[in-house]
Every structure is written in structure tokens, then in C-alpha cells.
Amino acid sequence: MTAPKVKVLQESDDEISLQLEGVDRSYANAVRRFCISEVPSMAIDDIVILENSSVLYDEILAHRLGMVPLRTDLERYVLPERCDCGNPLGCQKCRVLLVLDATAKERPRTVVSGDLVSEDREVCPVNPNIPIVKLAVGQSVKLEAYARLGRGKEHAKWQPATASILTEGKGEGVFVLKVETSGTMPAKEIVARSIEKLEEKLKELQKEVEEKAAQ
Amino acid sequence: MMIPIRCFTCGKPIGDKFTDFEAKVKAGEDPGKVLDDLKIKRYCCRRMLISSVDLIDQVLPYYAQKSPPS
Numbered sequence: 488m489t490a491p492k493v494k495v496l497q498e499s500d501d502e503i504s505l506q507l508e509g510v511d512r513s514y515a516n517a518v519r520r521f522c523i524s525e526v527p528s529m530a531i532d533d534i535v536i537l538e539n540s541s542v543l544y545d546e547i548l549a550h551r552l553g554m555v556p557l558r559t560d561l562e563r564y565v566l567p568e569r570c571d572c573g574n575p576l577g578c579q580k581c582r583v584l585l586v587l588d589a590t591a592k593e594r595p596r597t598v599v600s601g602d603l604v605s606e607d608r609e610v611c612p613v614n615p616n617i618p619i620v621k622l623a624v625g626q627s628v629k630l631e632a633y634a635r636l637g638r639g640k641e642h643a644k645w646q647p648a649t650a651s652i653l654t655e656g657k658g659e660g661v662f663v664l665k666v667e668t669s670g671t672m673p674a675k676e677i678v679a680r681s682i683e684k685l686e687e688k689l690k691e692l693q694k695e696v697e698e699k700a701a702q
Numbered sequence: 703m704m705i706p707i708r709c710f711t712c713g714k715p716i717g718d719k720f721t722d723f724e725a726k727v728k729a730g731e732d733p734g735k736v737l738d739d740l741k742i743k744r745y746c747c748r749r750m751l752i753s754s755v756d757l758i759d760q761v762l763p764y765y766a767q768k769s770p771p772s
Contacts, residue, residue, distance in 0.1 A: 542761050543703065554707040556715055595762060600718075617707055617717040621758045623766035649714040650744070669708075669715055 496663065503674035507662045515653055515662045521681040522651040524640040525688075527566055528671040529557040529610055531585065531632040538629040541598075541620045548620060552587075552632055553644050555600045556613045559636070559671040561680060563609070566636045583610045583634045587619075590627035597621050598628060610634060613670035647677050703761075705754045711746035723751050 489509040496504040507515050534549045541548065565580055572578035584606045589598045601615025620628060639646035650667040668674040707717040719740050726736045737748050 542758060542765055547703075551704075551707055554715075554717075595766070614715065614718045616721075617715065618704060618720070620704065621762060623762045626765065643708075643713050646713050649709075649712050667714070669713060 498675070501670065501674065502665065502667045503678065505664045505666075505678065506656055507664055508656075509660065510662070512660075512662065515664060517685055518678065518681050519651045519653045519664060519666075521685050522648040522666050522677050523646055525638055525684045526647050526677055526680045527559075527561065527636040527638055528645050528647040528669075529559040529564070529583070529634050529636055530642075530644040531555065531557070531634045532637065533633040533635075535631040535633075536629075537631070538627055540626045541622055541628050542626075543620050548628070548630075551619055552603075552630075553642075555603075555617055555619075556669045556671050557583075557610050557634055558613055559647070560609050561636075561672070561676075564636050566638075577633065577635060581635060583607050585610075585632045585634060586630075587632065588627075588629050589622065591622035591624050593624065595621060595623050603632070605634075647671050648674075703758050704756060706750060709744075709747040709750050712744060714742075714744070714747050716742065716747055716750050720751060720754065720756075724756075 491510050492508040494506040494508070496506050498504070531552045534552060536545050536548070539545055539548060543551075564583075567577055567581045570578065570581035572581065576582075585603045587598070587603050589596065589602050598619045598621070599615060600612035600617040600619060602619075603612055605611050622628065637645035647669060648666050649669045650665070652665045654663045654665070655661075656663045664678070666674045666677055668677055705717050705720040707715060709716050719742070723733075723736055723740065727733050733752060737751065742748050742751065
């Protein structure tokens with residue numbers, strides 16, 4: 488088998504097409520799957536509702552907030568289960584607090600994702616125009632939301648890639664991997680992290696096998 | 703009640719595009735073309751916008767009268 492080769496076929500803000508050459512189909516498919524289920528991203532997970540007089544129930548409001556894609560910096564944050572703080576509430580390295588305080592005073596108001604105020608400026612909604620709830624005059628929503636890293640296999644809100652497709656390329660052993668991002672991180676970072684995570688998992692497996700074989 | 707934030711099937715964020723879509727369709731543009739312009743390619747995401755009805759606008763007036771002015 489020849490040395491692996493990668494060629495960028497097409498790249499835009501939310502999508503990347505890569506031509507993979509000299510890799511197994513199984514490896515390419517593992518990379519595709521990891522883009523969806525193993526690469527961590529940020530999403531709101533815990534919510535403390537202080538006041539909600541809107542027409543949406545607390546749990547619907549919480550679910551909607553959870554679905555909002557947040558910008559993710561994987562260098563800065565770690566998965567809560569990998570964090571050394573040991574605090575169930577999390578620490579600066581594994582969670583981010585976002586506050587929402589909105590009242591419709593004189594006229595009805597649409598609360599949007601841009602109204603969320605984050606304690607970390609880097610972790611903010613990808614798009615500030617996502618409607619969360621509409622408020623009638625006099626209604627208000629006040630809440631604290633805690634965002635954390637999570638994986639797509641746990642909940643779809645943590646899925647960084649909204650589409651990850653592997654197709655046959657021209658010639659034998661040539662594949663085309665197309666990844667579309669939800670905006671949490673650039674599409675090319677998703678692919679890079681996916682490969683990183685796959686290597687990490689394989690190393691864990693190797694270590695486990697070696698330990699068992701030595702017994 | 704309100705437009706879902708993500709597509710039910712693939713998870714693509716579509717909530718932010720609904721206001722734009724609704725306004726253009728109401729202005730008489732072809733829905734299919736509007737979706738193409740918004741770069742919504744897959745039919746799972748396209749049906750999210752086509753089939754969504756914002757019921758919250760019909761509910762709000764009742765609450766506006768109920769809640770005391772602050």
C-alpha cells in the first residue's frame with residue numbers, strides 16, 4: 488500500500504471535501520464516524536431557571552437552549568469526566584456559565600441566542616439570531632445555563648458534524664470524505680480531531696491488550 | 703410552537719433561517735428557490751422550514767392581557 492495522501496477538493500465556511508488515498512476503507516469509515524460521535528463540542532447541559540413566565544414550559548426552554556451550537560475551543564476546555572477538579576459542578580476548565588435575562592417591557596419581544604451572556608467571550612452562540620422564545624408584554628425569562636463539552640454519541644446536541652459522508656473516489660482505494668460542520672468549529676478541525684481521537688482510542692486498546700496478554 | 707433550532711434528522715441549525723424564509727415566501731417568492739438561496743440542501747432540513755407553523759404568535763395575545771403591566 489502506498490503512503491496515505493490527502494487532497495482538499497473543496498473548502499467553504501461550513502464544509503470540507505477531502506480526497507483520501509492509500510488508506511483502508513475501514514479506517515476512512517472510522518474517521519467519518521468519529522466526526523459525528525466522538526469529537527467533543529460545547530453545548531448547554533445544565534440549566535437553573537430563576538424565572539420563566541413565558542408560554543413555553545421550563546423543559547422545552549431548556550431543550551431549546553441545549554440545541555444552540557456554541558463555539559468550541561478544544562485546547563481550552565476538557566471533558567468533565569477527564570477534568571481533574573473532581574467537582575460535580577465543574578470548574579473553569581470544564582464548564583462555562585451563560586446567563587439569560589430578558590423581559591418584554593413595552594412590546595412583545597423575541598429572545599434570541601445573542602441575548603445569552605457568556606462568562607467566556609470565546610464560548611458564545613455560533614449564530615446570534617436563533618429564536619429561543621417569544622415574550623408577551625410583561626413576561627420575562629431569567630436563567631443560568633452551564634455549558635460543557637460532550638460527545639455526539641451521548642446527545643445529538645454535541646455533534647460537531649451535521650453531515651459526514653464517505654463516497655467512492657476515482658480509482659482503487661480512493662475515497663472522498665465530505666464533512667459539514669454545525670459551526671462549533673471549522674470542518675477541517677473536526678476531521679483533524681477525529682483522527683486524533685481515533686489514534687487515542689487505538690492506543691488505549693493496545694495498552695489494554697498488552698496488559699491482558701502479560702497476565 | 704416555535705421553529706425547532708436544529709433539523710430533527712441531521713442536526714443542522716435551521717432556527718435562525720426561519721424569519722428570513724417566512725418573510726420571503728410571504729412576499730411571493732418560490733419556497734424551493736428561497737431554500738436553495740439559504741443553502742439548505744438536504745430534504746430533511748428543507749421539510750423543517752416548509753412544514754413549520756409558528757403557533758406562538760396565536761397564543762401570545764391571550765397572555766399579553768393576562769400578565770399585569772410592570
